[in-house]
Amino acid sequence: xxxxxxxxxxxxxxxxxxxxxxxxxxxxxxxxxxxxxxxxxxxxxxxxxxxxxxxxxxxxxxxxxxxxxxxxxxxxxxxxxxxxxxxxxxxxxxxxxxxxxxxxxxxxxxxxxxxxxxxxxxxxxxxxxxxxxxxxxxxxxxxxxxxxxxxxxxxxxxxxxxxxxxxxxxxxxxxxxxxxxxxxxxxxxxxxxxxxxxxxxxxxxxxxxxxxxxxxxxxxxxxxxxxxxxxxxxxxxxxxxxxxxxxxxxxxxxxxxxxxxxxxxxxxxxxxxxxxxxxxxxxxxxxxxxxxxxxxxxxxxxxxxxxxxxxxxxxxxxxxxxxxxxxxxxxxxxxxxxxxxxxxxxxxxxxxxxxxxxxxxxxxxxxxxxxxxxxxxxxxxxxxxxxxxxxxxxxxxxxxxxxxxxxxxxxxxxxxxxxxxxxxxxxxxxxxxxxxxxxxxxxxxxxxxxxxxxxxxxxxxxxxxxxxxxxxxxxxxxxxxxxxxxxxxxxxxxxxxxxxxxxxxxxxxxxxxxxx
Amino acid sequence: xxxxxxxxxxxxxxxxxxxxxxxxxxxxxxxxxxxxxxxxxxxxxxxxxxxxxxxxxxxxxxxxxxxxxxxxxxxxxxxxxxxxxxxxxxxxxxxxxxxxxxxxxxxxxxxxxxxxxxxxxxxxxxxxxxxxxxxxxxxxxxxxxxxxxxxxxxxxxxxxxxxxxxxxxxxxxxxxxxxxxxxxxxxxxxxxxxxxxxxxxxxxxxxxxxxxxxxxxxxxxxxxxxxxxxxxxxxxxxxxxxxxxxxxxxxxxxxxxxxxxxxxxxxxxxxxxxxxxxxxxxxxxxxxxxxxxxxxxxxxxxxxxxxxxxxxx
Numbered sequence: 001x002x003x004x005x006x007x008x009x010x011x012x013x014x015x016x017x018x019x020x021x022x023x024x025x026x027x028x029x030x031x032x033x034x035x036x037x038x039x040x041x042x043x044x045x046x047x048x049x050x051x052x053x054x055x056x057x058x059x060x061x062x063x064x065x066x067x068x069x070x071x072x073x074x075x076x077x078x079x080x081x082x083x084x085x086x087x088x089x090x091x092x093x094x095x096x097x098x099x100x101x102x103x104x105x106x107x108x109x110x111x112x113x114x115x116x117x118x119x120x121x122x123x124x125x126x127x128x129x130x131x132x133x134x135x136x137x138x139x140x141x142x143x144x145x146x147x148x149x150x151x152x153x154x155x156x157x158x159x160x161x162x163x164x165x166x167x168x169x170x171x172x173x174x175x176x177x178x179x180x181x182x183x184x185x186x187x188x189x190x191x192x193x194x195x196x197x198x199x200x201x202x203x204x205x206x207x208x209x210x211x212x213x214x215x216x217x218x219x220x221x222x223x224x225x226x227x228x229x230x231x232x233x234x235x236x237x238x239x240x241x242x243x244x245x246x247x248x249x250x251x252x253x254x255x256x257x258x259x260x261x262x263x264x265x266x267x268x269x270x271x272x273x274x275x276x277x278x279x280x281x282x283x284x285x286x287x288x289x290x291x292x293x294x295x296x297x298x299x300x301x302x303x304x305x306x307x308x309x310x311x312x313x314x315x316x317x318x319x320x321x322x323x324x325x326x327x328x329x330x331x332x333x334x335x336x337x338x339x340x341x342x343x344x345x346x347x348x349x350x351x352x353x354x355x356x357x358x359x360x361x362x363x364x365x366x367x368x369x370x371x372x373x374x375x376x377x378x379x380x381x382x383x384x385x386x387x388x389x390x391x392x393x394x395x396x397x398x399x400x401x402x403x404x405x406x407x408x409x410x411x412x413x414x415x416x417x418x419x420x421x422x423x424x425x426x427x428x429x430x431x432x433x434x435x436x437x438x439x440x441x442x443x444x445x446x447x448x449x450x451x452x453x454x455x456x457x458x459x460x461x462x463x464x465x466x467x468x469x470x471x472x473x474x475x476x477x478x479x480x481x482x483x484x485x486x487x488x489x490x491x492x493x494x495x496x497x498x499x500x501x502x503x504x505x506x507x508x509x510x511x512x513x514x515x516x
Numbered sequence: 517x518x519x520x521x522x523x524x525x526x527x528x529x530x531x532x533x534x535x536x537x538x539x540x541x542x543x544x545x546x547x548x549x550x551x552x553x554x555x556x557x558x559x560x561x562x563x564x565x566x567x568x569x570x571x572x573x574x575x576x577x578x579x580x581x582x583x584x585x586x587x588x589x590x591x592x593x594x595x596x597x598x599x600x601x602x603x604x605x606x607x608x609x610x611x612x613x614x615x616x617x618x619x620x621x622x623x624x625x626x627x628x629x630x631x632x633x634x635x636x637x638x639x640x641x642x643x644x645x646x647x648x649x650x651x652x653x654x655x656x657x658x659x660x661x662x663x664x665x666x667x668x669x670x671x672x673x674x675x676x677x678x679x680x681x682x683x684x685x686x687x688x689x690x691x692x693x694x695x696x697x698x699x700x701x702x703x704x705x706x707x708x709x710x711x712x713x714x715x716x717x718x719x720x721x722x723x724x725x726x727x728x729x730x731x732x733x734x735x736x737x738x739x740x741x742x743x744x745x746x747x748x749x750x751x752x753x754x755x756x757x758x759x760x761x762x763x764x765x766x767x768x769x770x771x772x773x774x775x776x777x778x779x780x781x782x783x784x785x786x787x788x789x790x791x792x793x794x795x796x797x798x799x800x801x802x803x804x805x806x807x808x809x810x811x812x813x814x815x816x817x818x819x820x821x822x823x824x825x826x827x828x829x
Binding site: 047049050051055057058131132133134136137186187189190203204205206207208231232233234235237238241242244245247248397398399400401403404407437438 | 664
């Protein structure tokens with residue numbers, strides 16, 4: 001049983017959502033080490049999709065947006081909501097149905113177009129109406145956007161919706177130049193213009209995206225680099241090799257196993273506990289899965305009891321992940337403070353399996369994306385579960401195809417993670433609610449649906465924490481998911497300083513400088 | 517010759533169907549990939565409509581072929597950049613890499629093969645055979661990592677990765693191409709070495725060489741005659757190796773972060789980027805067909821007995 005208590009004191013300071021303990025800015029060198037200007041070369045772990053905030057979906061695109069496309073709000077290095085293009089935090093009415101946002105004055109987009117309330121309305125309306133907008137769902141509660149005056153907008157909501165601030169601190173709140181939108185329309189992503197420290201120069205598909213320092217940026221005096229180049233290097237070993245040879249300045253998501261060697265080679269490595277999670281999703285619909293786990297909570301509990309999360313962390317991740325049993329990261333304010341996970345207990349697991357009356361061993365097909373780390377994780381889980389009476393067979397499938405199988409419910413158990421969101425609604429709604437697009441487990445529980453919906457509609461932080469706590473208890477009873485760990489991400493730095501690397505695991509280069 | 521050209525056109529037409537259908541047989545919906553983690557069904561439907569994925573496959577095919585014949589391969593689903601533009605950007609890079617790899621392969625492979633055959637049973641022969649065995653066995657990925665470790669990290673004489681266009685900076689372009697070309701060319705040189713050696717040994721023991729030798733022809737002249745006749749086999753193998761070279765380029769370009777054709781194909785597969793994948797594979801197939809046509813023509817030059825015209829083979 002998952003136990004919890006409230007931590008009201010911890011969350012009092014967070015106006016809407018967030019508290020964190022993780023923040024890792026890079027060290028400052030002495031002045032004579034710094035090189036004036038220069039282009040920082042950053043290796044991303046994948047190629048971003050389109051650089052259009054309305055339709056972009058990849059994490060790496062979020063990394064690139066920080067260079068050129070600021071948002072109404074951002075998170076600081078404690079994951080608290082802070083104004084970016086807004087002048088202050090949003091002001092919500094007593095009934096929770098209107099939100100007033102004051103905007104910063106005297107700001108220009110990178111094409112010289114003035115930033116004002118009209119521009120914000122054009123962006124938000126586009127997010128709400130474009131057929132292919134990925135922001136529609138995130139802004140589902142937003143009914144209309146009204147320009148109050150040059151520097152103020154009012155958002156009208158169909159229902160109270162507390163996660164709105166977090167959404168506006170993500171791509172939904174990235175404001176695009178109305179001039180560029182008018183010129184490029186659907187092709188905005190091919191030559192995007194926003195407010196940001198750097199201005200888009202060009203993109204070489206499959207290779208790199210180049211930015212140069214913006215002449216229009218309001219904080220341009222703080223920007224030391226002449227530009228930033230994002231290169232796409234998918235293999236972590238190659239990213240590490242390029243860091244060691246100083247062919248690149250920054251590499252994200254390095255392998256834990258490379259960290260010691262990089263340290264020894266004089267490469268700075270920052271780390272952050274990522275807000276996403278990894279877990280085992282269990283298909284709970286017996287019409288879709290023939291495994292006895294689909295219909296038996298006791299067997300699902302036995303499976304969890306068979307897994308030693310700490311051993312998994314040690315064997316596969318060299319102790320670098322944060323083992324956990326809930327979707328909410330430890331730095332999140334709404335996470336109940338005293339969560340106690342089900343301890344590894346193979347005897348209890350074996351007893352439950354034997355008491356189930358099923359023919360032993362109990363077959364379970366474990367679907368995994370065909371990636372080396374997932375394969376290792378699956379093999380350790382297989383060994384642990386087989387020890388107590390399960391017969392786990394691993395089914396590695398290429399990532400996109402695995403997602404297809406997951407969506408279709410064509411699996412018994414699926415090793416799959418979630419990249420995480422600043423607000424708990426993004427980590428639970430749709431993933432655990434009835435009919436949710438990402439509810440691969442097929443769980444349908446009216447109590448969970450109600451609690452998650454209610455938590456998004458109340459504005460008081462302690463009330464939200466309590467409701468999420470109740471929802472987590474109920475989810476733990478049903479066990480559609482066995483959460484395993486929160487990842488740790490490593491950022492390597494060579495000949496660069498001043499890089500901000502906060503708990504959202506997105507490196508920012510506004511104040512970065514190259515060093516000799 | 518005309519017959520060969522017609523065969524090539526039919527091959528290309530059939531290949532376009534196979535490529536189009538094959539790409540769509542890949543599991544994984546491109547609209548779902550584009551819609552991302554949150555995958556709103558309404559957004560997925562809008563994406564399908566935007567890229568014509570909701571139409572029957574035969575309509576999609578004829579639309580595609582009609583546009584492709586006019587040089588329009590559609591736009592990349594990932595970033596909406598025209599596919600033709602991407603292909604024109606990438607193709608010269610891989611052609612340069614392949615050209616340099618062939619140069620490496622031919623220089624090393626041919627030389628080692630000739631030495632090995634002429635000095636059969638000597639230390640040079642054993643060394644060349646060992647090289648051939650290693651060249652064939654060592655995967656490009658491992659060799660590439662070793663090369664980066666040794667030349668870029670330890671010696672710091674060559675860059676670990678990246679590409680600079682030849683038109684931008686010829687010197688830097690070649691500097692950055694040395695390691696990838698060596699890695700890609702090593703496998704090819706091993707194949708060529710073995711083929712050259714086998715073909716040359718066969719020719720050197722042929723009746724006409726023995727006759728020439730009995731008439732007092734010098735060893736070098738003997739080898740020259742045998743070599744010319746051996747080259748038919750070598751050129752055939754070189755043509756056939758083009759496919760392997762493109763396959764090798766996929767890995768090599770990944771390791772050395774070269775934005776070439778191979779990397780384009782693998783990225784397009786991962787993203788289920790149908791327009792890019794179709795365009796790239798079709799261009800690769802066209803290249804393969806053209807090279808084989810060129811090989812057939814080369815036969816006529818290297819061995820006049822092979823008549824391509826008039827069906828006199």
